[in-house]
Amino acid sequence: MIRFALRRLISLTLSLIVASIVIFAVIEIIPGDPAAFMLGVNARPDTVAALREELGLTASAPARYLAWVTGMLTGDFGTSYTYKTPVAGMIADRIWVSFPLAIYALILSTLIAFPAGIYAAARRGRLGDVSVMAATQLGVAVPNFWFAMIIVSIFSLKLGWFNAIGFPGWDAGFWPAIKALTLPAIALALPQAAILARVMRSSLLDMLNEDFMRTARAKGLSRRQALWRHAVRNAMIPVLTILGLQFAFLLAGGIIIEQVFYLPGLGRLIFQSIQARDLIVVESVVMLLVFTVIVVNFAVDIAYAAVDPRLRGRR
């Protein structure tokens, strides 16, 4: 087990190193000089040169890469070109919007998907199953930002239950903050719930065909009892995998949703920074997201291995 964990840890480190190189390289290749962008069309060449010097853009690419990576290792994410404030502080502020939003959406998506998936599997082929599947088909097909506009026009503009935009901050209290995140979380959650419900259903149906289900029925359990006690538990493994992947997706999906709902989260930060060529911010935020995803995957791997000894030898 220890050796397995160590092997995974080495591959995690390698993944992070490769990711950092790729992120840095891609951002180097994108055309657009941050200094020229900040100074606009009337700037004189000597002004742009002075700003490049001030921003530390005159050093060679490998030197800047090393400075960035070693800085991150010590918790120093650099200073934003445009905002002129430490990137670490900016990220810390924004995380308190994006992570709660992703978690909120994940909870909503689970709460919708599990009952829907189980219900559909239990009523396979019948009207209930068909309607749930039709609804999920629609949920998968509808883009979340479009769905966001629809719920804003209903719940904010028509009914006036929610503010159309904005986030009051956690200082305003837990419930006002949660209220402001509700519509965005629903918009993020529903398409994910649709996917999750479909996975839940098909995974359950696979289980229902397994031998142990026949055994369970043979020992006298009712269809429903067998479903709940044996099938659901076993069907959870692929579902949890999807759920882990979805957390990453929800964090990234926030980029658009945060624009539509005007939330000061990481997604909005990335969006604005890319437009402003605030490269150091883009690099660091993307690296943080990659780190999150890799660490979540690592944790999931370790958890599987802890539960299922067969996996330890295989990898």
Added chain:
Amino acid sequence: MTIRTTLTASLLALTAGMAAAQTDITVAIQLEPPNLDPTGGAAQAIDSVLYSNVFEGLTRFMADGSVVPGLAHSWDISEGGTVYTFNLREGVTFHDGTTMDAEDVKFSLDRARAEDSTNAQKGLFAGITDVTVVDPLTVQVTLDGPNGMFLFNMAWGDAVIVAPESIETIASNPIGTGAFVFDEWVQGDRIEMSRNESYWGDAPALESATFKFISDPTAAFAAVMAEDVDAFVGFPAPENLPQFEADPRFQVLSGNTEGETILAMNNGMAPFDNVLVRQAVSLAIDRDAIINGAMFGQGTPIGTHFAPHNPDYLDLLELSPHDPERARELLAEAGFPDGFTTTLKLPPPSYARRGGEIIASQLRAVGIETEITNVEWAQWLEEVFGNKDYGLTIVSHTEPMDIGIYANPDYYFQYGDPAFVAIMDELNATTDPEGRTALLHDAQRMISENYVNGYLFELAIATVAKAGLSGLWLNQPTASVDLTGVSWSN
């Protein structure tokens, strides 16, 4: 009723009215400022939030574009027009309590023109050879030659007066002399400011103001409709304006900006080095179709690179009427009877992206095929503006009075005709208004007759505000959401 009771009654009514009136405002603009230093970046959003509200210069722009005294209440200009002596207002303090005096003016101007300056409009200060403190309220600025634009230049947001005491943190904590004190910036969300109780000028009616930054057209629509914001300056979705006009809760102000929107041609590259080709392109353009199709009718046609609301504007539209027939003849004359193919690079704003599609079809009608590429601003700056790697592009030049860019042969459309440079040199040396008007007319006519670029329209700006709000600027002579004169009437 005696006079006294009438007075008391009206006073009561007045105070009652005042008690009921709202004294805070939430204003939305499209883009968030990247930082809060108007002297250190070109982003218009910085000026939109801070100009006149937090920072002031020696002179300032009024809503109608005129230049009036700011922190300098008067000035004397020497015989030859090279020495400006500014008399500063007394009792002006920065928001941190320090006094604004001649030393601060010298510091601000010297900083902007220094060798390592990162001022985006360093050119405004180019002619300054010396800044001398005469006494705490008098400062003398010496120029290398007469400059008819100098007082105008000093009104720009890039020329505001800053203090050495607070310069280190200006990007995140701006300290100015204006009628509003900066309170807080929650990045990605809002900027808050409140009334400066020790302001030297007339106290503003508003006690506090919040700026929000919404670029998504749908979110902007929802925010205004749900009354989450009180005013949206530069509303991003012109297609929604009729709906707001019809709604008694809102008022729509349709104003002009200083943005000459042009179809820029690469004059340094074949075939656009041929004036006949440029004329053909200009005649192929149907401005009304572009304004109606891309801008939902918002925008004033222009025939030269000059703001039509400026008193010195010359109407030259007749030089480039929509005449596809003549355009084809001109192309044949220029040696392109079958037309040619060129690139059309479009930056993100809708005037370019939507307008570009329409222009492409208008050009196709006279035989010019365009390969459209959509580019981000940073990419536009590098490829088009920097490397001049383009045939055609659409861009709005939003700096006020920027016809001088045509005198720079290295500017991205690569014109710089020596005759035009001569006009500009003479203009810079001319201070009497009539002489300046004549020269500005010459300059406008020259670039129009040379068909340097396709002149499309003056970019409009729409402000959607709640019905009870008054005092917002209609036009944008410089990017500014000046709140000093804004008040609620109910």
